[in-house]
Amino acid sequence: RAREKGYFIGYKIVRGAYMEKERARAAEKGYPDPIQPNKESSDKNYNAGIDFVMNHLDKVSAFFGTHNEISSELIMDKMKAKNLENGNPHVYFGQLYGMSDNITFYLSDKGYNVAKYLPYGPVKDVVPYLTRRAQENTSVAGQTGRELGLIKKELERRKGR
Numbered sequence: 001r002a003r004e005k006g007y008f009i010g011y012k013i014v015r016g017a018y019m020e021k022e023r024a025r026a027a028e029k030g031y032p033d034p035i036q037p038n039k040e041s042s043d044k045n046y047n048a049g050i051d052f053v054m055n056h057l058d059k060v061s062a063f064f065g066t067h068n069e070i071s072s073e074l075i076m077d078k079m080k081a082k083n084l085e086n087g088n089p090h091v092y093f094g095q096l097y098g099m100s101d102n103i104t105f106y107l108s109d110k111g112y113n114v115a116k117y118l119p120y121g122p123v124k125d126v127v128p129y130l131t132r133r134a135q136e137n138t139s140v141a142g143q144t145g146r147e148l149g150l151i152k153k154e155l156e157r158r159k160g161r
Contacts, residue, residue: 003059011053014065015046020132046071053091054078061090065117067100072107086111096133102150 002009019035026033036042050071053062064075072093079091095104097118107114119126 009060011049011060011062012065013046013049013053013062015042015068015071017065017133043071047074050075050078054082057082057084057088057090061092063092063094063115065094067095067103069100069103072103076107076110076112087113089113096130099133 001007022034036045046066049062050064053060054075064071066072075091075093076086079086079088084091092113092115093103093107094115094117095101097116104114104116119129
C-alpha cells in the first residue's frame with residue numbers, strides 16, 4: 001500500500017527487543033508467536049532485514065539498532081557493494097548509551113550516520129527495559145570482555161602511558 005500511495009517508510013531494525021511484548025500481543029490477538037526460536041534464526045532474520053532495506057533504499061530508510069560487530073560490518077559491506085556513501089541519509093546505526101562505544105566511535109569516524117539512544121522515563125519502566133536489553137542481547141555478552149579491554153587501553157592512552 002505504501003508503494004501505491006508513494007509513501008516513504010522508515011524502519012527500526014532490531015534483534016532481541018520487544019520479545020515479551022510481542023509474545024503477549026500474539027497471545028492476546030490469537031496469532032502465532034512472532035519471536036524467532038533461537039539466536040541463529042534471529043541472526044538470519046535480522047540479516048534478511050538488512051538485505052530488504054538495502055534492496056529498497058529508493059523507498060525506505062532504516063535505523064539499525066545493533067550492538068553486534070558482525071551485523072554492523074555486514075551493513076557496511078552491503079552499502080559498499082551498492083556504492084552507497086557512508087553517510088547515506090537512508091541508513092542509520094544506533095547503540096544504547098553506554099554500550100558498544102567501540103562500534104559507535106568507529107562508525108562515526110568513518111562517516112556513517114550513528115546515534116546513541118538513551119532510555120528515559122520512570123525508573124519502574126527504564127530499569128526493566130535495560131535488564132531486558134542485557135538479557136536479550138546475547139551477542140553483547142561475547143563482546144563485553146573485548147570492550148572492557150578497549151576501555152582500559154583508552155584510559156592508559158589518556159594517562160599518557
